[in-house]
Amino acid sequence: MDAATISRPAIAEIWSWLGEIPDPEIPVISLVDLGIIRDVAWAGDLLEVTVTPTYSGCPATGVINFEIERGLREHGIEKLVLKRQLSPAWTTAWISAEGRAKLRGYGITPPVEGTAACAGALVPLEVSCPRCGSAKTERISQFGSTPCKAHFRCTDCLEPFDYFKSI
């Protein structure tokens, strides 16, 4: 093996490192769980990581890029570049099954896919309470603590909770 190959960790290993970097807003899930890392590739001795934003105004975007860079440098990656990819636009369908389970465990009901807003009336939703599991819930507001979430309330256990909107 030549020097360049030795200093180039395998792509699979880099994915596993990225899988350890938490989302700054919802630290229980990783950036890989969130589905925003779209590609990891070597271009010679330069590592290219392609990232797509969740929401265009998400304040976490800057922190996410910083964390990716810091995380990979800690593993000895010296030359890396982050590429922003807008299209195809991020969809919650890219949140992993593991990420969905972690969201629910954290108190956020994961997105019900296929219910994204579509210019019509409010899309009816069956959102179950992440605490007691009841299906008797009501929407309080289309926006919750962040743009990606809506605000719901359980009418059985009476607890308010966040629902991660399908987009």
Place this chain on the structure above:
Amino acid sequence: MGAPASSPAVSAAVAEFALRMGDNCLILGHRNSEWCGHSPALEEDIALANTALDLIGQTQLWLGLACEAEGKGRTPDNLAFLRDVSGYRNLLLVEQPNGDFGRTLMRQYLFDAWHLPLLKALMGSADRRIAEIAEKASKEVAYHLERSADLVVRLGDGTAESHARMQAALDFLWPYTGEMFLADALDEELAATGLAPEPASLKPAWQEHVGRTLADATLKVPEKSFAQKGGRRGVHSEHLGYILAEMQFLQRAYPGASW
């Protein structure tokens, strides 16, 4: 197709178009942010702030494209904080004062019902960068429209007080809606080169959505068709100057200040 994609004329058209899109998002986003901490209900305070956040994010994308296309080395921050009123290209609708919560909401709805079909049409733009921003933004704006339409119906078809306020808001804002569908020479050029749809082509979808929503809201569509106009060529109402005075204060007082 007209000039090749890389010609200076096309770049100038893309830059000017991106400015129009970005300025609408910036000014409406700023107006919404003025409600932060003052909304009638906590949930609505959060919703308005989140809508503002989406719009400011879209502003960064559009103004980023404007900077790239004009190629003068300016940044989105330069455009937002260092242009004067006559350099702004937003619709007069979005700079109108917030008024009460009903007027803020009605302004948002009348804008959203135009913004979404525009973005959907732009997803087919001949310029890949325009299409990509439109694809991203349209997903967020679909939620803006869902919320604003729902609240217009609930408040319009609500109490006598909320109904009267929503009707007053509609009557006040109506003359500012016609500008969305007017075309100038640039719009004609954009349509001819497949970069953006003809403004008038968006009117049927807007009228259909607005007609249906206002009927559900038991509100009466104003009969007057007079349209206030000028935003696209930098002729604004007096209100924009006050917005910029507040928004640009720091960069004007301390040029180049950064975090």
